[in-house]
Structures are given as structure tokens and as C-alpha cells.
Amino acid sequence: MRDLPLLSACALSLLLSACRVTAPGRAETGLMQWTKKHITVSGKGIRNPLPDKEQTVNDGKAAFGHYCIVCHGLDGQNTGVPFAANLSPPVPSLASKEVQSYADGQLKWIIDNGIAPSGMPASHGILNDDEMWSIVVYLRHLPPAGSLGEPRVYSGEEDGDDQK
Amino acid sequence: MMNARMVMLVALCVSTAECMATQEPERTIEIHVHRYAFSPSEITVRKGETVRLKLFSDDVTHSLLIKDLGINQTVAKGKPAEVTFTPRQAGDFHGQCGRFCGSGHGQMAIAVHVTGD
Secondary structure, eight states: OTTHHHHHHHHHHHHHHTSOOOOOOHHHHHHHHHHIIIIIOOOTTOOOOSOOSHHHHHHHHHHHHHHTHHHHOTTSSOTTOTTTTTSSSOOOOTTSHHHHTSOHHHHHHHHHHOBTTTTBOOOBTTBOHHHHHHHHHHHTTOOOTTTTOOOGGGTTOTTSOOOO | OHHHHHHHHHHHHHHHHHHHHTOOOSEEEEEEEETTEEESSEEEEETTOOEEEEEEESSSOEEEEEGGGTEEEEEBBTBOEEEEEOOOSOEEEEEEEOSOOSTTGGGOEEEEEEEOO
């Protein structure tokens, strides 16, 4: 009897976790964004060791093109990604103010560790540090939305190379 | 006569420079690359020694990237690749796979130890 509240909470969370995917409301979105930016995402004070120059942008674009494009599109703005709007929360445009307002070190931390609750996975061990930092530089120099087309995996041309 | 001597002198200089530029490697080291490791994962060379690295991929396309030694050589399965280098500085140089190859790509590492004179 003493454990009833705990059991009820567990049952409720199980029920909620099994719910169908719906877009989060404005209040939930605002709360989660604030929490991530100010509490849970570390790395604010860590500087990018790579120089902000054309070669680094190209390196970042290449690393992004091998790995991140499946969810973020070639341009980092979800172009051609069919499920981007249906995830909960939806895949954000990486050119948005919400994403761009993270510090470089925070973006690296997110790539490295992933971020919950969202579909963003941890890339630790999948990408090396240089690749992650170069991706951060690429994120600061994203091309105009749609300018790179869509990932070939979604256009029926998956035999091609997505790096352009 | 003077002009002919000059031409010969220039030709000699050019051929000497070419010989120096295409210095024959003193040693060849074979490195096999596969998901998700280099084998061997450590090699030791001498400062000033010209070394040829012969790369073999045992599965998919990889690359050997050692920025501080100016090496970035792609190697595909069934197509061995070579890269020659002459380290000018002693120390430990760390390399990685520069071509995304799967879930353990970020863990692939190789160390080049360059010993002094």
C-alpha cells in the first residue's frame, strides 16, 4: 500500500512512453529548450581547436555528408528528409536561432553525447574529435536551404555519393 | 659553346633536383586497415628516414589520415595504395581513419613514433 504512489507513477510513465508520437506543445518546447541550453548541455566554455577557415568548413561538410545527412539533410536544414517534421520533437533546422545560439563547445557536446529527449544519437566513437569539431565549423557556415538538393538515399539514387 | 655549357649545367641541376625530390624509400611498412583498426596500430621510424607505407583495406574504403605528417591516403578494398613520407621532426604523431566507415570509425587510431637522430 505504501508503494502505491510509486507504482502509479511507473504505470503512468509506461503509458505515456507508449503513446503515439505527437508534436510537443509550445510550453513543453520552450521548457525543454531552456533546460538543454542552460542546464543539461555542457561544454559552453570549451573553444573549438580547429581554425574557422575554408578547409575546415569543407572537412566538416564532408564528415556531415557521411553521417548526419540522413536526419539533417545535406544543408543541415532537413531538405528532403521525409520524417524530419514527424519526430517528437521535430528535427530542428541547424540554421535556426535555437541551434545557432548554442556555444561551439555545446554543439560539440551534443554531437558527442546526443541529446534526450530527442532522436539525436551520441556519436562518441563513431566520429572522431576532429570530425565533430569540423562539423561545428560547418554548422556555422551552412549553405542556403535547399541549395545542395536532397540526400540521394531519399531520391532513389542511393548508389551515388552524397558529398558534393 | 658557352650556351651549350649553360644548357648542360641547367639540365644537370634539374635532374639532380628531380632525383632528390623522388628519394627512394629506405623501408616499406605494410599496414592493413579494417573495421575498426589499423594493423599494426603503432609504427616507429627514424627522423629523416624516407618510408613507404603500403596500405591494404580488408573490407571497405578507409583512409590513413595523419595531419601532422601531411598524410591523407585513401585505400579501397582490392586496391592497395602507397604513400611515402620523410619525417623532419621527432615525436609521436597520431593518425586516424579519414573516411567514414561505420559505427566504430571514430575509434580507429594509429600512432607513428619518430625517433631522433
